[in-house]
Amino acid sequence: SQWGEExxxxxxxxEGEDVTMNCSYKTYTTVVQWYRQKSGKGPAQLILIRSNEREKRSGRLRATLDTSSQSSSLSITGTLATDTAVYFCATDDSGYNKLTFGKGTVLLVSP
Amino acid sequence: NAGVIQTPRHKVTGKGQEATLWCEPISGHSAVFWYRQTIVQGLEFLTYFRNQAPIDDSGMPKERFSAQMPNQSHSTLKIQSTQPQDSAVYLCASSLDLKGRGSDYTFGSGTRLLVI
Known part of the structure; x- marks a missing residue:
């Protein structure tokens, strides 16, 4: 999982397997955002899940949020080689989208 | 919509020289953010503008780094007397700045700065 000193x-x-990435955060947040970053590009937002939501889906992606344990997960079903990237979770305790990013998970999907 | 545009994509400077990085946010986005990305430190917040006004620069190194947003169509990050440890990818992002929303947060492709 991401965060802290990890x-x-x-x-x-x-390719075709399902994968789940985990993220734990340390401070209060109104929202958890998941990003994907491909080589040579900036992070691209995948899913935004708010503190009053437990789950959010978008196509093959599913994000969960557990505010009691301060953790979130991102699952990808039926992975493709094009899902190869670094995945980050990010939180916002500022209320104005000043994001704090986790260390990231490198996902390599082989054809 | 060309997205957030950052120039140059790559910049090499000699130690002690000045580097200026440019960002053009998405038209209509009132919030502009700068981040720095390195392998060791990851993605770190630097500074934030809302409607061109500096709101939060808590992530900016106090010496040598400065950021401006002279108009709604561009922001600059300037590093004076660059040092090797400034080598990083500098990312700009913009959003509509709807409090607590952030669903339209968009990053540019970044400027890769190498100080030799």
């Missing part, structure tokens, strides 16, 4: 995590899977 190093960058890495996962290597085969």
């Amino acid at each position: 190093n960058l995590q890495a996962l290597s899977i085969q």
Whole structure:
């Protein structure tokens, strides 16, 4: 999982498999955002889940949020080679979208 | 919509030189953010403008770094007397700045700065 003093995590899977990435955060947040960053690009927002939501879906993506344990997860079903990227979770305790990012999870999906 | 545009994409400077990085936010976005990304530190917040006004620069190194937003169509990040430890990817992001929303947060592709 991401956050704190943890190093960058890495996962290597085969195309078609499902994967779940975890994130824990330390401070209050109104929202958890999940981003994907491909090589040479900036992070792209995938899913935004608010503190009053437990789950959010978007296509093959599913994010969960547990405010009691201050943790979130991002699941991808039926992964594709094009899902290869670094995935970040980010929180906002400022109320104005000043984001604090986790260390990230490197996902490698082999064809 | 061309997205957030950052120029240059790559910049190499000699130690002690000045570097200016440019960001053009998405038209109509009133909030502009700068972040720095390194392998060791990850993504770190630097500074934030709302309607061109500096709101939060708590992430900016107090010496040598400065940011401005002279008009709604561009922001600059200037690093004076660059040092090797300034080498990083500098990312700009913009959003509509709807409090607590953030669903339209968009990053540029970044400027990769190398100080030699």
